[in-house]
Amino acid sequence: MDRTQASALHPALLPLGTDVGPWRVVGWGGQGVYGAVYQAVRAGAEPAHPVALKLALLPRDPRFARERELLARVEHPSIPRLLDSGEWQHPLGTVHPYIVMEWVDGTPLYEWVQEHQPAPEQVVRLLAQTARALEALHAQGAVHRDVKGGNVLVRRSDGRAMLVDFGSGIHSGAATLTPPGAWTGTPAYRSAESSLFSLRHMRDVAARYSDKPTDDLYALGVTAYRLITGTYPELSDPFKDEVGVWQLGEMNSPPPSALVPQIDPQLDTLIVRMLRVHPEERGTARELAEALEQVSERITLQRAPPQMTPQPAEMSSSTRPSPPPAVSRMRAPPRWPQAMAAATALMLSAWAGWAVRDGILAMPSATRPEAADSEREEASTVGLGDTASRAPTSSAPDASVPEVMAEDSLPEPREGQATPDAKGRCPRKGQLALNGGCWVRLGLEREDCEGSGYVFTSQCYGPVLSNPRHRQPTSDPGSQP
Template sequence: MGNWRVLAWAGGGVHGAVYQAVPVDIERATPGALKLALIPRDPRFAREVELLSRVHHPNLPSLRDSGIWQHPGGTLHPFLVMDWVDGAPLYDWAQRHRPSSQQVLRLLAHLARALQALHAQGCLHRDVKGDNVLVRHSDSLALLTDLGSGRYPDAATLTPGTLPPGTPAYRSPEACLFELQFFRDPKAHYSAQPADDLYALGVTAYRLVTGEYPELGEPVRDEAGTWHLAGLASPAPLTLNPRVDVQLNALILRMLSLRPEQRGTAEELAEALEQAARSTNPSSLPRSLEAADMHAQAPAESSPTPSSIERAGHPARAQPWQFRLAAAAALLPLLVLGTLLWRGPLLTFQMGRARLNDGGTTGLGDKAVPTSAVAAPIPSTPGGPTEDTPPEVLPGQRRPDAKGRCARPQQTPLNGGCWIKTPLAREECDTLKGSMFKGTCYLPVPHHERQPTSHPVRNP
């Protein structure tokens, strides 16, 4: 592929595939992360190349090459090559390393500096989240990756709709209110600002130290018909996790401010984070911010009640602007299961305070593409993301009969269990205790009888 030789496949997605590759004409060269578009002439790749060409920073991927690869069938597929990052996604890294408040402050400062570099050039990331952050193993440096949804001055609009591309759980209050106000206007289009990136960083930080997503309060409409939010419905991080340092708690709440101007700039935020990291005494901190330690003792719940869904990241109260964003996750799968399954109960596996993954991206290298069932364009070595492993059967799940068939034609036999294939993104799939396999969400089909819910469930 151009001047690059593929060594191994590292991840696949709806829009692209990531490979580890080395230059053909350079011996003992360091590997790169080659990202290939699966959609011919995909304009997202040109946008990412442009952004990486304009902005250079230690906390952003370094662009090494770009070009066009011609498929044997004649279609043209853009590709780009970045430095290979030997690291782990942010939330996975935190589970392994159990960081202190001081370490979290430093990681957030790295990301704020990356946003500062982007914003200084008039650019936006527009999809800041844990899955788009890699923490390097060698020095715990955080890199903000996947700029395919980003924007630079005078860039053409690639996606129609009221809101720009991004992950719903990380939307700013002003973006949510805009959609609520103008969702019926086909010409209305929200213009993201630097404050939107900072709010998404606040959601990332909140999720990192609590294991939950922050929720916005109930919107109200004034006499003029304008929608407003009363405030942040979720408690402060320190309330959910007493191990959070008070300075870190305050800075997370600052990033989650309803008023964009109160978040400040990325530069101001980076300086505040760095100052807090310097003034925090690591010797006085508890051993870690592993929020799951506190959740481990929570009692099992017998069914996906509204309160359990709320704790898993979906508000129990129906909020108007979330009809498009969360209705499919909270209502449609239950309706589908109610019609496709026999008359037995719906899913009864423990939901609790779920450790959610972001809906959207997976893979090594730059973590830039969402996992999908699309076949890799180039033969690759086996191994890589967990989405290539068939889901494990859960306790109480229906199994195929002796002929390998499930009870209803809409149910799919897979790896010794019966499943419902859905179009849910990973975030919503994890919330309902489904499993992602080759980019598709599989929800387990329970037996008719209500099963005990005290069995341990696997981590998503």
């Protein structure tokens, strides 16, 4: 291969037939933030069952060693098995690590429920299986750090929930790669305690949040709430207590039962429990898995047809025992509220680039990298042992550009933004003083907040601008056009 051909070869766009270690690329899987996933088989063993080969986009990416070690520690039927790992040398000399996992032929959780309209016990069973996977992970001192619907695939062969994408995961003794002040994960699923940590340490440039199993459980609660109701739960606005410490109240959103009355009462309680602000009230993955399994079994028994027993001839139909009432099937949320929300978002698009100023909207800039978009996780990811996106791959990414982590740091004040007074108070009631700027909650769904505001503590905020009459002119009024 000449140098021109070699330079055109990129880890994100390997041609079919390329050998990576003992594995041969036979299909495309998708591209994530840090790696590309291919369908591969052992070279010389075709035809064979495919595997998922994840190749690092950047040379010697240390995340792959951490992910390999994490997967090597855990063995569970709802976690893809680690099969191999190694390094692939690019023809120009750069070395890219890879890991090989069990190929999961499945559908992302939210999409699967929308397509199949499953019975309630099936939905609860999938949540229980995901909780069991987290139990196995936490038992090994590991945390997934990106639990969400897009990272749970429902396997086609047997309907089992498979927890995937361990690229953000961390285990005891692993090197910390996230810089201070940053946060890894998907903002819509960020735990209350992680958000509070950022608020309480906003001036400490060396502060680093340490993820715990309870962060995974909160994210599982968000997944369950979104799965059942079709919406994301929201926390209350942050506030300072009597000694000036930032606090958060409990969930501002109603419990799932207020939106889906037919939900099982115990399942409703479990979801609210996972979303508690105080992490110690969530319990453990094992406790939640056991409780979810009990709910699934009980619903199954309630839905089972009554036993056919011989009836005495003299027994009238009015005295015969009646079967238990049927439990309605778990249905995906109706589409018309989503259509209304989309129409509202379209009307708001006239305001979409604007932040609130005295009840009027004014232009802000984007506040978070696209990689942190909570809706990216709902893209279909079929057949992978790792999550990948549907982003177009017609051109290879520039490997010289550092990768952008999905992080949710505090927003910096923008030009012309109102600032709190010496006592930390903003000009108007209901405005939030945050990191030296004044912010107000926007009436936008989390999906529509990207680019129009800032998602923090699971809600959408926009910057409050200073009174324009107090601004200095930016051009000479006497100048001719």
